[in-house]
Amino acid sequence: MKYPIVAFLLSLFFVATCAYVEHSIISHTTPVEYHFFEDEITWSEAQTHCKSIGGDLVRIYDQTTNDLIMAHINASDIGANIDSGFWIGYNDQRVEGTFEWVSGFVCPYENWGPGEPNNNDNLDPSGQDCVQLRKDTAQWDDEYCGEIRDKAFICEVEVC
Numbered sequence: 001m002k003y004p005i006v007a008f009l010l011s012l013f014f015v016a017t018c019a020y021v022e023h024s025i026i027s028h029t030t031p032v033e034y035h036f037f038e039d040e041i042t043w044s045e046a047q048t049h050c051k052s053i054g055g056d057l058v059r060i061y062d063q064t065t066n067d068l069i070m071a072h073i074n075a076s077d078i079g080a081n082i083d084s085g086f087w088i089g090y091n092d093q094r095v096e097g098t099f100e101w102v103s104g105f106v107c108p109y110e111n112w113g114p115g116e117p118n119n120n121d122n123l124d125p126s127g128q129d130c131v132q133l134r135k136d137t138a139q140w141d142d143e144y145c146g147e148i149r150d151k152a153f154i155c156e157v158e159v160c
């Protein structure tokens with residue numbers, strides 16, 4: 001069986017090469033650290049990487065958290081090479097139309113941009129199941145989970 005060995009080697013390679021971009025910041029409201037990565041990888045690869053550092057793709061459960069993260073992005077050169085945005089932990093992969101956080105939490109707060117989520121203008125009704133935080137608008141946008149073009153990601157790691 002070659003496959004498990006290959007998969008293991010690939011994951012080691014991935015962890016070793018995923019470039020840690022910059023500072024982490026600690027949330028004001030919860031003991032969580034945010035880690036920013038500029039690697040352009042799929043949503044599930046991003047989640048796998050977050051797991052490997054003891055966390056998950058970021059959960060943005062209120063406006064304060066969205067502002068905190070955006071203020072940090074705006075005030076730094078995080079994502080300078082990324083045109084689009086950052087993968088966050090929100091997705092409707094399990095049940096189309098029912099968005100939830102990777103951790104399984106469903107929170108009342110959402111921050112969709114105008115017309116979002118739109119499943120690519122409904123050209124592809126079950127198509128866009130993963131969510132990015134857009135750099136230009138600070139709002140959320142559903143995207144194809146396998147899209148890697150111009151998309152970085154943010155992990156949250158519990159501090160204690």
Ligand SMILES: *[C@@H]1O[C@H](CO)[C@@H](O)[C@H](O)[C@H]1NC(C)=O
Nearest residue numbers: 067070071074135136137138
């Ligand atoms: C960050 O920049 C974006 C894009 O210019 C803007 O929409 C947003 O309001 C800014 N957010 C904060 C918290 O600075």
